[in-house]
Amino acid sequence: MAARVTVIGVDGRPLPERAAARLAGATLVAGARRHLDALAVPEAAERHVLGDVAAGVAAVRAHRGPAVVLASGDPGFFGIVRLLRQAGLDPDVEPAVSSVAAAFALAGETWDDAVVVSAHGRDPRPAVNACLALPKVAVLTAPGSGPAEIGAALRGRPRRLVVAERLGTPEQRVTECAPEEAAARSWAEPNVVLALAGREAAGRGWAAPRRLTPARWGLPEEAYDHRDSMITKAEVRALALAHLGPGLGDLVWDVGCGSGSVAVECARFGAAAVAVDRDPAQCERARRNARGHDVDVLVVGGDAPACLAGLPDPDAVFVGGGGPEVVAAAAGRGARAVVVALAAVDRIAATRDALAAASYEVGGAVVNASRFAPLPGGATRLDATNPVFLVWGHRVVRHGVVRHGRHR
Ligand SMILES: C[S@@+](CC[C@H](N)C(=O)[O-])C[C@H]1O[C@@H](n2cnc3c(N)ncnc32)[C@H](O)[C@@H]1O
Known part of the structure; x- marks a missing residue:
């Protein structure tokens, strides 16, 4: 079992001191190629490119020295922390800003009133249905379940989409468009989509996501x-x-x-x-x-x-x-x-x-x-x-x- 596993979130900003020190001391570093290329991975460290995430988790588990896993945004939010814990590991987590938080910030929108859904590695229909039903939804996307597909499913519906591509990189781009336009274009990976109805979701609440069950149903x-x-x-x-x-x-x-x-x-x-x-x-x-x-x-x-x-x-x-x-x-x-x-x-x-x-x-x-x-x-x-x-x-x-x- 790895001596110590640290999961470091990457959002394009310089790593905080503690995360940088953990990376410098790692003898195995696992992560997407873009993260391995962007950060100062020690020369002597074993590199494990994460394509097959399960194989990456197994490699980290089997490693004897200090290991680092690089992951996008906040790795505890729809991220690799879950898989590491399921594999019996107890990682330290050094989070960065989640792509969802960054996208809402760039759109100048609150997000305690939003619902976040994932179309990443799963059937995208539930995510699309959430966009159809609720006034403020963020979608974590994947190739084939991205802005074009979401735009196509929302065609003709009163939604404005905000597509945030390649956040935290020099190619970062934020585009606001109608579903029809999103459907007609191609988009750079990775990206996150906000589907907004333009009306306030619920005002100031006390829970995120807010309560979705109505207080009364079977109405007269x-x-x-x-x-x-x-x-x-x-x-x-x-x-x-x-x-x-x-x-x-x-x-x-x-x-x-x-x-x-x-x-x-x-x-x-x-x-x-x-x-x-x-x-x-x-x-x-x-x-x-x-x-x-x-x-x-x-x-x-x-x-x-x-x-x-x-x-x-x-x-x-x-x-x-x-x-x-x-x-x-x-x-x-x-x-x-x-x-x-x-x-x-x-x-x-x-x-x-x-x-x-x-x-x-x-x-x-x-x-x-x-x-x-x-x-x-x-x-x-x-x-x-x-x-x-x-x-x-x-x-x-x-x-x-x-x-x-x-x-x-
Ligand atoms: C497995 S989820 C990881 C979410 C991550 N833990 C976070 O907090 O951002 C992967 C999805 O996050 C979004 N994402 C991650 N990095 C991004 C980036 N640099 N720009 C835009 N979206 C990104 C994409 O929707 C991608 O498909």
């Missing part, structure tokens, strides 16, 4: 503009939300959205939301409701299932309107959960079968809510709402059933 119908009671009732919506499990990084479709109440509630949980309806007046109503709740919902006017084809794959789908063919189309897109609300008992079997045919684990319940209503003299009676059948499917994944968790 009066919280939404709706027509002729065409709205998923609060009790049904609450149960549907429990099965949809919306959260940061998710994309939720609300098909046959009506007032858009389900999409709005999913967005209030930090999920990206798409609301679909064939009626232009309902689409306008859903947009109004999203604005009224200060959330971003993409409202798509069109006939399902045809109009679903052009949408990005969802993590969860609520079907409030549309027949079994809409359920089948939604289920065919791989969401972890599909939840269907039905007024007609005759549709239950076809819905259940469509979900089962797509290998979902199917369940359901009828929601017969009777609400408190006032009687003269301060007494309370029960006011029965129309029964609604809720049918849900949860995805069975290859290595077992994900019953209570995420399969991402």
Whole structure:
């Protein structure tokens, strides 16, 4: 095991005294080639170029003398400290300024109200969904999941991007642009992307990231503009939300959205939301409701299932309107959960079968809510709402059933 491991953060500034002394005394130095070339690595030290990070960690672990690992920014923030600790090492850390902090500083923005997500070495869709859902997001990028791809996914959405390339190097460049422009250009590596909605995220808070769970959900119908009671009732919506499990990084479709109440509630949980309806007046109503709740919902006017084809794959789908063919189309897109609300008992079997045919684990319940209503003299009676059948499917994944968790 290495005698002592020091992780030194690199941000282009001269190393602080203690970090420089550790580097000067190291007999093994591991890091990206750009960091090894930029710093005074002792002549006699073994150099390990980090491409394969796991191999680098193994080399550091096996080394007998003092070792240094060079890493970008703050290595304890989405950095190599985690892997070193997982390998049983207990490194000293000499951090530099994180690329995220530097990018926000260059943009002149606060970042205690931001959410930081990573598309580095993982599926970029959750990071994109976070940008779609929240007003201030920083994305750690990777080749193939960079400004162009993020720009393409945010095309037409009210976001301004700040792309910070090669921070702390002579080629440092900070560009503010629309998503369309980001999509059309190539960008130097490494880079970090800020996706900003231009409205304040939440004011001064006490936690970073701020609380994303709404204080109340399953809101009463009066919280939404709706027509002729065409709205998923609060009790049904609450149960549907429990099965949809919306959260940061998710994309939720609300098909046959009506007032858009389900999409709005999913967005209030930090999920990206798409609301679909064939009626232009309902689409306008859903947009109004999203604005009224200060959330971003993409409202798509069109006939399902045809109009679903052009949408990005969802993590969860609520079907409030549309027949079994809409359920089948939604289920065919791989969401972890599909939840269907039905007024007609005759549709239950076809819905259940469509979900089962797509290998979902199917369940359901009828929601017969009777609400408190006032009687003269301060007494309370029960006011029965129309029964609604809720049918849900949860995805069975290859290595077992994900019953209570995420399969991402
Ligand atoms: C594994 S993360 C490391 C984050 C690092 N710990 C930090 O605090 O900046 C790698 C990502 O950080 C960002 N990054 C690192 N160095 C950068 C630089 N010099 N300029 C811009 N972005 C950088 C890029 O998004 C890169 O893909």
